[in-house]
Amino acid sequence: MDMIVINCPYCGGRVERRANEYFANCSYCGRKVAFDDIKEEAELDLYRDRIVELQHNNSAFEFNRRQEEESRQKLRKWIKRRNITFTVMTLLHGLGFSIVGRVDEDSDMMVLGMTLLLAAWATLIAAVVLLPLAYPSYNYLTGENRPVNRFFLFLKLSAICIALCMLSILIGCIILAIFDLI
Numbered sequence: 001m002d003m004i005v006i007n008c009p010y011c012g013g014r015v016e017r018r019a020n021e022y023f024a025n026c027s028y029c030g031r032k033v034a035f036d037d038i039k040e041e042a043e044l045d046l047y048r049d050r051i052v053e054l055q056h057n058n059s060a061f062e063f064n065r066r067q068e069e070e071s072r073q074k075l076r077k078w079i080k081r082r083n084i085t086f087t088v089m090t091l092l093h094g095l096g097f098s099i100v101g102r103v104d105e106d107s108d109m110m111v112l113g114m115t116l117l118l119a120a121w122a123t124l125i126a127a128v129v130l131l132p133l134a135y136p137s138y139n140y141l142t143g144e145n146r147p148v149n150r151f152f153l154f155l156k157l158s159a160i161c162i163a164l165c166m167l168s169i170l171i172g173c174i175i176l177a178i179f180d181l182i
Helices: 035-102 108-134 150-178
Strands: 003-007 014-018 023-025 032-034
Touching: 014 023, 035 108, 035 150, 108 150
Parallel strands: none
Antiparallel strands: 003 014, 023 032
16 A cells, blocks of 8 residues: 655644545644645645745745856956947057148157047057957857857957048048148
8 A cells, every 4th residue: 555654734643544545643743634734735845845936946046046147247347348448449540640640740748649640540559459358258149158259359359440530531631621720
């Protein structure tokens, strides 16, 4: 015969009953335990197990949510650094080109303009090399952390930097033409 073992609802002791019996006696407290009591206790144990499982899932969810938020913050900081770097590089390049295009070769301002251009290109090289290394590999669209192709990011940032330098030269030429300095 199949024996079913449960905990006594009165004392918590071990109660054994046969599968087809309605009552069982607790060997510890001596009380008769009815099947309905056993059923309720079994259901209560299932509910307790489910609560523990949900609490575990909730803590895992919170942990994943915190990790995702940290990853988003890292990406936001990276984007902010990238934008500041691009802005500084573009301004240095445009200002340096405007000064170089406006002054004579023997002028002290020519040295300033060339220094600004060199600083712009040094910023460009540093940005293209360092920014891909610092990329946090979090994707806003998918919400996933996954490895990024740093070489592709290097090429993409290089193209953006060169385009910004060309744009700053164009804007510098327009400014010089407007003020009739060319």
